[in-house]
Amino acid sequence: SQTIHQWPATLVQPVGSPLSLECTVEGTSNPNLYWYRQAAGRGLQLLFYSVGIGQISSEVPQNLSASRPQDRQFILSSKKLLLSDSGFYLCAWSVLGTRAFFGQGTRLTVV
Amino acid sequence: RKEVEQDPGPFNVPEGATVAFNCTYSNSASQSFFWYRQDCRKEPKLLMSVYSSGNEDGRFTAQLNRASQYISLLIRDSKLSDSATYLCVVNPNTNAGKSTFGDGTTLTVKP
Numbered sequence: 065s066q067t068i069h070q071w072p073a074t075l076v077q078p079v080g081s082p083l084s085l086e087c088t089v090e091g092t093s094n095p096n097l098y099w100y101r102q103a104a105g106r107g108l109q110l111l112f113y114s115v116g117i118g119q120i121s122s123e124v125p126q127n128l129s130a131s132r133p134q135d136r137q138f139i140l141s142s143k144k145l146l147l148s149d150s151g152f153y154l155c156a157w158s159v160l161g162t163r164a165f166f167g168q169g170t171r172l173t174v175v
Numbered sequence: 176r177k178e179v180e181q182d183p184g185p186f187n188v189p190e191g192a193t194v195a196f197n198c199t200y201s202n203s204a205s206q207s208f209f210w211y212r213q214d215c216r217k218e219p220k221l222l223m224s225v226y227s228s229g230n231e232d233g234r235f236t237a238q239l240n241r242a243s244q245y246i247s248l249l250i251r252d253s254k255l256s257d258s259a260t261y262l263c264v265v266n267p268n269t270n271a272g273k274s275t276f277g278d279g280t281t282l283t284v285k286p
Contacts (some may be wrong), residue, residue, distance in 0.1 A: 096273065107278025108219070108262070121273075154218055156274075163209050164264065164274045166218035 066091035070155045070167025077174055083128075083142040085170050087155030090136065095157040097138040098164065099130055102152040114138060150174045176201060179265050181277035189285055192253045196280045198263030199245040208239055209264040210248045213279065219262055222248075253284045 070087045077083060089095055096115055100108045110123045112130035120130050127146050131139045138155060150173050158164040181198045188194050200208075208225035223230065225237040225246050236249040246263055260279040267273065 098273065100276075108276045110273065110276070113273045152216070158266070158274055162207070162266075163221050163224065166220070169218045171216070 066157075066165065068155065068157055068165055068167045070170060072170060073168060074171045075173070077145050077172065079147055079174055080144050083140070083145050083149070083172070085140040085153055085155075085172075087138045087140075087167055088136055089138075089157045092136070092157070092159060094135060095159055097132060098154075098156040098158075099138065099140045100154040100156065102154065104151075108154065112140070145174045147174050177278075178202060178275045179263060179277040181261075181263055181280050184260075184279075184281040186280060186282045187285060188253055188282070190253055190255060192284075193249065193251045194253060194282060195250075196248045196261055196263075196282075197245055198247070198265075198277050199243075200263075200265045200275075201244070202265065202267065202275075203241075203244060205244075205265045205267060207266040208237075208246050209266075210235075210237055210246075211262040211264060211276075213260045213262060215259075219276075222261070250282075253282075255284050255286065258282055258284045 067090045098113045099111045102108050114120050114132045128142050153170045155167040156164045179200050210222045211219040212222045213219040223232050223237050225239045229238040234251045238247045260281045262279045263277040265275045
């Protein structure tokens with residue numbers, strides 16, 4: 065069966081520090097991978113999506129970047145966090161035409 | 176205009192009420208459709224897929240209107256446990272595309 069792992073669950077980081085969130089998927093091949101951010105009380109904002117290794121599409125200009133070094137690994141990074149980067153970050157995967165599966169999310173607080 | 180738009184919330188209804196949410200999408204080539212449920216501070220989880228002929232799962236009924244490009248979710252006999260945010264999701268017809276989420280509609284069922 066397919067599973068998705070996302071960690072850490074919570075993170076408190078100071079402004080200006082780097083960020084690395086990792087997401088891995090098991091039990092499927094060549095999935096579409098997504099990073100979303102959700103501010104408190106708001107909808108999901110798509111940050112990045114990837115249809116294959118090394119293929120990253122950015123949806124909004126921002127202080128973040130994403131990489132896909134392996135088929136089932138998706139990494140969200142920042143060199144210097146801003147206060148506005150705080151939020152609930154969700155990784156998800158899907159295959160053609162099917163439902164998206166979400167990781168449990170990382171609650172990031174930048175202080 | 177957003178690719179996927181949902182009824183603005185919140186919806187506050189008494190137990191036992193019937194409530195309906197609509198979601199419109201702009202890409203007429205969209206292939207598949209879903210409703211997700213998101214509880215507070217949790218990841219979204221699939222509630223039900225939406226089929227062309229409409230489908231029902233217990234108290235929940237989903238419908239698709241391709242001509243008018245909207246999907247709907249009807250909840251009958253609302254329970255307190257139905258309180259959550261409901262997200263509609265629209266998938267493209269190619270693997271190169273991305274799942275697009277609506278911003279969600281918040282439902283609160285009160286005793």
